[in-house]
Amino acid sequence: MRTKLKSLELRLTELSTYLGFSRPTLYKFLDDYEKKEFKNIDFKVKVIFDYIMQKSTTSKIEVINKIIELNRQNESHGSVDNLIEKLRADSDTLQLINSAIEQVGVESVILSFQKSLKKIIKEKTNND
Incomplete structure (x- = not known):
């Protein structure tokens, strides 16, 4: 080296x-x-x-x-x-995420998160 x-x-x-x-x-x-x-x-x-x-x-x-x-x-x-x-740091959100993962699985939670983010970005872009 x-x-x-x-x-x-x-x-x-x-x-x-x-x-x-x-x-x-x-x-x-x-x-x-x-x-x-x-x-x-x-x-x-x-x-x-x-x-x-x-x-x-x-x-x-x-x-x-x-x-x-x-x-x-x-x-x-x-x-x-x-x-x-x-x-x-947000225990309520963590609890919600854990519940969602238990009910629908990690992949579904990630997919929903991605869809939500895309929607937020699209709305933000349209408003600007």
Whole structure:
């Protein structure tokens, strides 16, 4: 891994900035990666390390673009994570969801949820 980083002229100091971890933490992740102790590594860092190691023609720019792409995905997941957190905090809604799952099954609940969301989006679009 270190050889690959060196060939890309990608320093851990740079990576630590792009990934949002301190340099010592990134060194620890690198050590764990080389020891194949993946459970100790942050998911995003593991994805980037795998990307660097699996792609033979990777350039420094490609690695940075991959990090940007991951950061964008994480931002969009933030809204979903926020929704899930709010659902977990609302015991009445959780109870309703559990009852629906028990009565009609998970797939039917998900399908109904999707239909409801599409309807909300369509109504919102028509009103704008």
